[in-house]
Amino acid sequence: MSTLKAVRGTRDLLPPETELWNRVERTAREVFSRYNFGEIRTPIFEDTSLFARGVGEETDIVSKEMYTWEDRARAQSEKAQSLTLRPENTAGVVRAYIEHKLGEAGLLQKLYYIGPQFRRERPQKGRYRQFWQIGAEVIGPTSAGSESPLRDAEVLEMLASFLDELGISGWRLEINSVGSALDRPRYVAALREALAPVKHLMCEDNQRRAETNPLRVLDSKDPNDQELINNLPKIADYLDEDSKAHFAAVLAALDACGVPYHVNPRLVRGLDYYTRTTFEFTHGGLGAQNALLGGGRYDGLSENIGGPKAPGIGFAMGEDRLILTLQAQAEQQATLADYYIAPLAAELNPAALELARELRRKGLRIEVGDGSFRLKKSFEVANKLAKKIILLGEDEASTGVLTVKDFATAEQTKVARAELA
Incomplete structure (x- = not known):
């Protein structure tokens, strides 16, 4: 009889490594609490339609990577419910915000989470099919200031403090604006037009993305496609005046509190719910896939899944990749x-x-x-x-x-x- 092992893309976390995981999570809780965030714990599976409507049916996550199954009906007259292990947690947090009527208090809700997510990806260094994320969301009615660029800057300053307190040196904040719900369709149309004559020269993945989700082409790390991608239109040329002013205010606030950043016009992030500010914190020690964490603003997500208007901004960091960075730095420190x-x-x-x-x-x-x-x-x-x-x-x-x-x-x-x- 063959020996049973952990399923491909999953792993056991054992001492003493779990001590490092506990330190990361303890630091997250300590830092986030200073910014008045409270912890939320949502179910690890949700109705499949939540992710289809929230994340976007044409995204790689929904179209290729989710673990979905039909739950058995409780009676013959009932239809089986389609359930999905959560591939990300923002949609679940917003669903909880709507379901529990958290917006009725008229205040900002500042919520963080720590827990596993699930995607059927090709396993590689720092990327697993069951992976752990630390994330946070700031969401609320517009009367509470949820659209303010100050919220964006505060979240970014909190993340810079968190990475510094963990002892992660050499991080880099990349930031961009993908504009409003009106700006984005104009840009996507221009992107499709620019891709049409050149997409056949790109890799197979980018040829597919050019049809289904052109923004994902800009995220591509395929070295052979970079010159073509660099010649594509820039989102900054398609922003309206309100979006430009919002982004300028975010950058001014970051300047005021001394958080260094780099404006990356190609940073768009591929999930459908993102609007205006998008960002990534990267680190050179992770190789080509160098993102430690990412996030952005999602001003229309609540309405997309049947809730009230509730602009928000949030992020998620891959804890597995964060641990890899800390371990690599510890090894380097030992030789310094x-x-x-x-x-x-x-x-x-x-x-x-x-x-x-x-x-x-x-x-x-x-x-x-x-x-x-x-x-x-x-x-x-x-x-x-x-x-x-x-x-x-x-x-x-x-x-x-x-x-x-x-x-x-x-x-x-x-x-x-x-x-x-």
């Missing part, structure tokens, strides 16, 4: 030097070597730069080789109080020479 000493002038090279000798004798791993390097180059090299950088200028050399930057936290402090070890 404790300090990189950066002399700020060539004549300070001997002093840098003297400091290095002193710290090495105390058991620390030390890399020494060169005073001929520009400061920018010193930081670039140090970020690859060490956990922290010590800036050694004339003032530091004479006073013995050194400037130290920690790359994991981005904090820069003054440290007395005797306290470095």
